[in-house]
Amino acid sequence: MKLIEIFYDGKCGLCSKEINYYKRISPKNIFKWNDIANNPNELKHIKVSQYDALMYLHGLDRDKNLKIGVDAFILIWDQLRFWNLLSFLVKLPIIYSIAKCLYNLFASYRFKKLTHCQMASQEVYK
Numbered sequence: 001m002k003l004i005e006i007f008y009d010g011k012c013g014l015c016s017k018e019i020n021y022y023k024r025i026s027p028k029n030i031f032k033w034n035d036i037a038n039n040p041n042e043l044k045h046i047k048v049s050q051y052d053a054l055m056y057l058h059g060l061d062r063d064k065n066l067k068i069g070v071d072a073f074i075l076i077w078d079q080l081r082f083w084n085l086l087s088f089l090v091k092l093p094i095i096y097s098i099a100k101c102l103y104n105l106f107a108s109y110r111f112k113k114l115t116h117c118q119m120a121s122q123e124v125y126k
Helices: 013-025 040-046 050-055 070-077 083-090 093-113
Strands: 004-008 031-035 058-060 066-068
Touching: 004 013, 004 040, 004 070, 013 031, 031 040, 040 050, 050 093, 058 070, 066 070, 070 083, 070 093, 083 093
Parallel strands: 004 031
Antiparallel strands: 004 058, 058 066
């Protein structure tokens, strides 16, 4: 079975805490978790720069479709017991639009505050 791949910022305290929680509660053999702050080579096959990947959470579904930001969270939540209810709610059109806007504001703020994000390469890994 193909794994869902998640690309996250392992140097961000909040991000790591949240991902570690998801790791604990997720079923086995569903996800491959890629800390792209510490191992940017994981980005080669999705052709995304470390800079862009640190800005927003990225995920690759089983069909190799790239999901970014809120859509990457939905990809995770769809697989987690009880969290799939949140996923359902966030997919509702008005809530989805609000969630995307709020996430983008938060991601931009977080990105500007973290030095390692500012120093990340904007080159797409090949």
